[in-house]
Amino acid sequence: MNRRSFLLKTALSFAAGIASGSTKGLSLGQPGDGLAWQKAPCRFCGTGCGVMVGVKDGRVVAVQGDLENPVNKGLLCAKGYHAGAAMYGRDRLRYPLIRKGGKLVRASWDEAVDAIARHILKNDDTFAIYGSGQWTIPEGYTAMKFLKGGCGSNHLDPNARLCMASAVVGMLTTYGVDEPSGCYDDFDVCDTVVLWGNNMAEMHPVLWSRIVDRRAKGERVEIFDLGVRRTRTTESADHYLEFNPHSDLAIANGLCYLLVKWEAYDKGWVERHCSFRQGEDGAGKPMTFAEYVSFLEDYTPEKVEAISGVPAAKLELLARRFADKSRKILSFWCMGLNQHTRGTWVNNLVYNVHFLSGQFGAPGKTAFSLTGQPSACGTCREVGTLAHALPGGRVVMKDSHRADIERAWKLPKGRISSKPGHHAVSMFQALQKGDLSGAWVQVTNPAHTMPNLNEVAGNLEKRFLVVSDIYPTATTKLASVVLPSAMWVEKNGVFGNSERRTQQWYKMVEPPGEARDDVWQMLAVARRLYDLGYKGMTNVDGEFLFTFRDENGESIEAWKWEEYRKRNVDRILYEEYRPLTHMKRKNVAPYDELAATRGLRWPVAQDERGQWRETKRRFVEGEDPFVKEGSQIDFYWGPDGGGKARIWARPYKPAPEEPDDEYPFWLSTGRVLEHWHSGTMTRRVPQLHSAMPKAYVELNPKDAATLNISTGDRVRLVSRRGELTLPAWVNGRSLPKAGLVFVPFFDEDLLINKVTLHEYDALSKEPDYKKCAVRVEKA
Amino acid sequence: MVKVTAVLRIAAPLSFALLAIWSKMGADESGVAGSQSPEAEADSPFVTVEREAQLGDSITSSRSFLYAPPPMPHTGMKQDDCLNCHAPEYDIKKRWRAIRPISHQLYSQCLQCHVEQSRPAAVPFVLSDFLALDLPGKGSRNNEYAPPTVPHKVFMRENCLSCHGATGYSDYRTSHPERSQCLQCHAPEASADYTRP
Numbered sequence: 001m002n003r004r005s006f007l008l009k010t011a012l013s014f015a016a017g018i019a020s021g022s023t024k025g026l027s028l029g030q031p032g033d034g035l036a037w038q039k040a041p042c043r044f045c046g047t048g049c050g051v052m053v054g055v056k057d058g059r060v061v062a063v064q065g066d067l068e069n070p071v072n073k074g075l076l077c078a079k080g081y082h083a084g085a086a087m088y089g090r091d092r093l094r095y096p097l098i099r100k101g102g103k104l105v106r107a108s109w110d111e112a113v114d115a116i117a118r119h120i121l122k123n124d125d126t127f128a129i130y131g132s133g134q135w136t137i138p139e140g141y142t143a144m145k146f147l148k149g150g151c152g153s154n155h156l157d158p159n160a161r162l163c164m165a166s167a168v169v170g171m172l173t174t175y176g177v178d179e180p181s182g183c184y185d186d187f188d189v190c191d192t193v194v195l196w197g198n199n200m201a202e203m204h205p206v207l208w209s210r211i212v213d214r215r216a217k218g219e220r221v222e223i224f225d226l227g228v229r230r231t232r233t234t235e236s237a238d239h240y241l242e243f244n245p246h247s248d249l250a251i252a253n254g255l256c257y258l259l260v261k262w263e264a265y266d267k268g269w270v271e272r273h274c275s276f277r278q279g280e281d282g283a284g285k286p287m288t289f290a291e292y293v294s295f296l297e298d299y300t301p302e303k304v305e306a307i308s309g310v311p312a313a314k315l316e317l318l319a320r321r322f323a324d325k326s327r328k329i330l331s332f333w334c335m336g337l338n339q340h341t342r343g344t345w346v347n348n349l350v351y352n353v354h355f356l357s358g359q360f361g362a363p364g365k366t367a368f369s370l371t372g373q374p375s376a377c378g379t380c381r382e383v384g385t386l387a388h389a390l391p392g393g394r395v396v397m398k399d400s401h402r403a404d405i406e407r408a409w410k411l412p413k414g415r416i417s418s419k420p421g422h423h424a425v426s427m428f429q430a431l432q433k434g435d436l437s438g439a440w441v442q443v444t445n446p447a448h449t450m451p452n453l454n455e456v457a458g459n460l461e462k463r464f465l466v467v468s469d470i471y472p473t474a475t476t477k478l479a480s481v482v483l484p485s486a487m488w489v490e491k492n493g494v495f496g497n498s499e500r501r502t503q504q505w506y507k508m509v510e511p512p513g514e515a516r517d518d519v520w521q522m523l524a525v526a527r528r529l530y531d532l533g534y535k536g537m538t539n540v541d542g543e544f545l546f547t548f549r550d551e552n553g554e555s556i557e558a559w560k561w562e563e564y565r566k567r568n569v570d571r572i573l574y575e576e577y578r579p580l581t582h583m584k585r586k587n588v589a590p591y592d593e594l595a596a597t598r599g600l601r602w603p604v605a606q607d608e609r610g611q612w613r614e615t616k617r618r619f620v621e622g623e624d625p626f627v628k629e630g631s632q633i634d635f636y637w638g639p640d641g642g643g644k645a646r647i648w649a650r651p652y653k654p655a656p657e658e659p660d661d662e663y664p665f666w667l668s669t670g671r672v673l674e675h676w677h678s679g680t681m682t683r684r685v686p687q688l689h690s691a692m693p694k695a696y697v698e699l700n701p702k703d704a705a706t707l708n709i710s711t712g713d714r715v716r717l718v719s720r721r722g723e724l725t726l727p728a729w730v731n732g733r734s735l736p737k738a739g740l741v742f743v744p745f746f747d748e749d750l751l752i753n754k755v756t757l758h759e760y761d762a763l764s765k766e767p768d769y770k771k772c773a774v775r776v777e778k779a
Numbered sequence: 780m781v782k783v784t785a786v787l788r789i790a791a792p793l794s795f796a797l798l799a800i801w802s803k804m805g806a807d808e809s810g811v812a813g814s815q816s817p818e819a820e821a822d823s824p825f826v827t828v829e830r831e832a833q834l835g836d837s838i839t840s841s842r843s844f845l846y847a848p849p850p851m852p853h854t855g856m857k858q859d860d861c862l863n864c865h866a867p868e869y870d871i872k873k874r875w876r877a878i879r880p881i882s883h884q885l886y887s888q889c890l891q892c893h894v895e896q897s898r899p900a901a902v903p904f905v906l907s908d909f910l911a912l913d914l915p916g917k918g919s920r921n922n923e924y925a926p927p928t929v930p931h932k933v934f935m936r937e938n939c940l941s942c943h944g945a946t947g948y949s950d951y952r953t954s955h956p957e958r959s960q961c962l963q964c965h966a967p968e969a970s971a972d973y974t975r976p
Contacts, residue, residue: 062847062911062912078894685843686907
């Protein structure tokens, strides 16, 4: 075969492949002809891009970026453009399934609802709900009311525990209330960007473009990329600071050391707005500035270099930027700092750097935690679908908070338990041991995404596992009952994104087959429990817990699907939830305002003319309506009072498992541009699947040479917990540092979580998927 | 020979279009691939585009639906590589045959939307029942001599010549590429633009 015929063959097989994987369907004639466009937030990540969804003949046929949405201004990423196509995989779940004789067989909704209700009736204290940052706000709110209000148990936790819990506890311990101070507008005016283990170019592409495209307009943005592998993000960075995994703690402290040593920190800012704190837990003890300075002595550039591998000169370069008061510095992080056994600490430390330098609370100056799911903020954090939380920033441990919610939900006093339930990892460990009898999993895929799967997610098939999903997944395979769900624009919804923006959309198309909304599923089971005489689903007036009334005061029988689908139950639930956001000053906008806009950033308050005004920057005078006059910056929930936030002395401590002679490599896991989380949606889009068909292990070329591994070779990764064999990719998309291998986690046929560690941060309970020790063998 | 080597070097990250042209050249028995220089080809770009069109390349042959970003038909690209060939100001004489200039304003992160496709194509994970918004059909015209309207949105398609110019798709190529102010005669249909009331 000569070169040309080889190329010819390749060309033809490629062309044929594209044709067979193509999704060509109808020619729909003129786009304006019967085609309607409607706004929605994107289904995928926490950026919350606005999309315009094109619907024709009851089907989504196209998706475009929404020019009017200030988040993305018309741009989307590869996933966002294909959000519509992700709805039409041929194997959509179309009717309920119940396991009978070991097999999942078709069942009626009535049968499925009855089976779930009867299990809960007998096991209400050992039944958990495992939810998601992809839950809409009304879905999360319903689940919360169902379990905490109805069943009196707190075994409710979301997959967001695996994703941003460390950011939450970081904010709570630093300034006493969750969610960022800054917003996306800061991205347009900052001049320096610091990325803490964050591959924004692939994980938050539209936000990354928002920053990097400024250069095309002649603006200068200097980018520091702190990472353990060179990525697409590094390609656009000015400086790459490669560090040893887990040593980010030392780097952040090292920056603080230099700011203090050079006396380049912002004394006035720190005196006005900060208190100092030490200790390993969430409460800590007060400390003086002098004590803090002596704590920092362990983090001289030389010592930091020894721990982190970052040359002292590079650390000093970055510290000089923070010392330069004319700069506007923006820090970003996501899973790199959050999926970390010291996740809370390292979150605290990034705020330290920004507080000491006064780089906070002004346009372009902030520390910004990015989120990975479309409503991790809106649902998990604001509604509070966590094992210890109640709506609007309340916690179950506080009597007054429980009393608030019991009043709002008309519950008898004492219905809500004061004991926090199982958090995510502990929930699955309890299911494995049998301490929990069953769980209802919605909008997530724990049999794929839990860390250390062999140990943590074992025995699921032996419990009463209910799974609401849209496609068969690793989790539905183990379920006792599978419920087909409506997806995205097949139902009404409200999401809350990374910058506190709440966005609403209306149902545009019917779900396939008998698939139904997750909210309806919960209402139907709640009603069945009520009909079976279960006391929990009755309020103090003797009415059903989820009693909704229309404008005329007539009760709506929303548990009946035909009734539910005629109404906008989302609006009722959201408006019931909205007043609960006021206590912690997280005031979200009214539903109708959200419907009329491209979302509003809370706190949203009415001005003197009755206009609803959003808040760009929290805690900042002139922007946040709850800030005390004359304070400039007011951390009004600061845990030490006086409007102050904390600077924490958090030490560097080694990771729980580090490479040794037997397991000499670090293993880091993560995502890729094309696939979203466990890939159940994006892998069903031919263009995305073809772009990234399967998982791989990325090696440093030097390591690959030593082990005699080249691209395409099969490589076995072995940890103390499990092993996985997958193809190698050397000199591919990214370049891991020597001694580190990287594997993406989207592939359900190559589950890297059989290898990962389930150690978690003691404060946030978020596991570390980024670091464990493995042996690398050519298979 | 130098030129042959150059062609082969370009061939490493070959585009689908390029491969298609090449294979067609074989069928034409027009000689050994690479015997013609890129410059020579660029002098008659229409020929190669015709060949490409005969092989079934159309505006929607690989993308998911009309307004989806087309996937990248070649592999191994880095972010900075794209504009070397696809920048709109790139001299057509120097550009290798049918490489199209980008249709929209300069976003710098090309690969966030235009994803690579594996070769040979991956076996589909699950078949898709997505029915795509397909070609818009022709714009309407008042009479035989009137300019037709633009039947699709213009956002992200501001550079008309990307698809309708000399290197564009044969079915849609303009008869008058020398005119640059397209929208002064071809009015976009409001119904094709979701931002219009």
